[in-house]
């Protein structure tokens with residue numbers, strides 16, 4: 001995640017975020033905790049015991065400790081080296097472990113506390129509802145303390161970094177009947193538990209929604225795609241995620257279910273800010289509904305990434321329908337990672353509407369899309385570069401989509 005986005009999301013200053021990232025890079029999770037001032041050995045307070053328990057509960061390899069033979073003196077060395085404790089005798093450390101019911105021997109296998117699996121995220125209660133109704137009721141009851149867990153490919157990394165610390169996780173992955181991709185009645189419906197890999201394997205997607213296949217194939221790697229859900233990709237609200245722009249281009253509608261019933265939200269009004277969506281507290285995204293494209297339609301998603309599996313430097317989604325007279329009957333254009341939300345390039349769409357998509361029109365639409373982008377400078381490049389990238393990628397995506405529409 002880019003630094004400006006973390007700054008916006010957490011509302012803390014850029015130097016604070018940079019300092020935390022540097023500390024995390026250097027010493028892992030320990031770097032994110034408050035650092036005690038150097039000085040005399042302190043009495044074992046509950047806070048200090050908490051820190052010791054955090055480290056002792058982690059597996060050595062998660063802490064970047066090369067050898068698995070965790071010992072009391074190695075643990076002490078780690079605590080001192082990372083600045084988590086200023087000074088500590090082995091005896092105090094032993095006492096802290098005893099009080100916390102922790103065993104270093106067990107920690108080697110990830111079981112520091114007898115009968116519990118150890119983890120780096122903050123502790124949470126895990127719920128496994130078996131129906132959407134049950135999940136919605138739990139969400140309504142637990143309020144802001146609860147989060148939906150689907151594939152876990154965005155939420156779990158955020159929890160490991162403690163950027164998210166939900167006290168309750170409501171895992172919807174055991175709810176049966178939600179992993180569908182089906183086309184009927186003029187609508188393609190994608191259920192809450194359809195994974196990215198399901199899109200890749202779907203015949204209907206391959207034959208009629210190549211824009212979705214293009215997008216899935218460039219998301220992360222197969223391991224992530226086997227777990228990550230398409231609905232989670234939208235619900236996460238990350239403007240760097242790939243499916244939101246495709247849904248904007250396709251004119252999708254999103255179905256949200258809560259304890260008070262169901263409602264439909266157009267994709268165009270779903271993404272409300274960085275990592276924010278129109279989902280209300282207590283609502284679950286249960287289905288994506290995409291109008292079946294008429295004949296002479298085609299779509300494409302074109303992404304530039306620094307290396308395979310990376311988030312986009314910029315990407316563009318295009319879905320077009322060409323009329324019998326050769327003019328554009330419908331045009332949808334979505335932009336990825338060049339603004340605080342995924343962007344619907346309305347001016348470019350409006351410009352092409354009713355026009356013959358010749359070279360000059362494509363060129364002008366691409367310029368308009370670039371003007372509509374709102375990139376910020378970051379490690380992936382400066383503003384001017386990203387804006388021009390949007391121009392180039394829009395032209396490429398339009399050409400590809402039109403080619404497909406002609407087939």
Ligand SMILES: Cc1cc2nc3c(=O)[nH]c(=O)nc-3n(C[C@H](O)[C@H](O)[C@H](O)COP(=O)(O)OP(=O)(O)OC[C@H]3O[C@@H](n4cnc5c(N)ncnc54)[C@H](O)[C@@H]3O)c2cc1C
Nearest residue numbers: 148150151152153154155220228229232233235241242285
């Ligand atoms: C190494 C790596 C690389 C990645 N690269 C890319 C990439 O290139 N492009 C890309 O687009 N993404 C990428 N991702 C992100 C990831 O693919 C998506 O964000 C993922 O699809 C999220 O889906 P999930 O099911 O895993 O959601 P989770 O991680 O389970 O949840 C994410 C968020 O959405 C909420 N949520 C999930 N499902 C629902 C629902 N049905 N209703 C309401 N809220 C819900 C959760 O509460 C949480 O806030 C990458 C992830 C990793 C780990």
